[in-house]
Amino acid sequence: MAYQQQQQYQSQQPMPTMGMQVGGGNRNAAGKPLNSNGKRDWSHGLCGCFEDCGTCCYACWCPCIVHGKNKQRITHLQVSGSPEPDGGSCCSGACWGHCLLTSFLGAGFVLQCMNRGDTRGRYGIEGGCCGDCCSSFCCGPCDLTQVSREIELEEKSFGQRY
Known part of the structure; x- marks a missing residue:
């Protein structure tokens, strides 16, 4: 009887939470709470792009450069x-791809959507492909700025200035 009282029944193995310190960087530097699925919200809102005016202006006038840098950094x-030691170069393949898709087909948002999904995956951010596409298509500069700021939080957590 004493043996049965000491055993504790586990219905499931303990699930790991999203690693706060992975590879030297903090993937949740803003300390956002995780939901029941182990996901969290973006560290900055989509309309918070005006809090980083420099990136927001770049994203409005040269979205291909911001996309290329984001892609290279992630x-x-x-x-x-x-x-990334240089913070991402402005003339990467991702930059040229975005530029060509935007110039000839008006579809640079497709690459932004894919990069947004990669970013969400890396940081365990709640959302899906539909939301990524809507954000990228309807408000491309805000999308680019939000992704850039999320990446920047992890980069800063390494203790180096970026």
């Missing part, structure tokens, strides 16, 4: 586990 974090 890829570098995923591959090397450290921030």
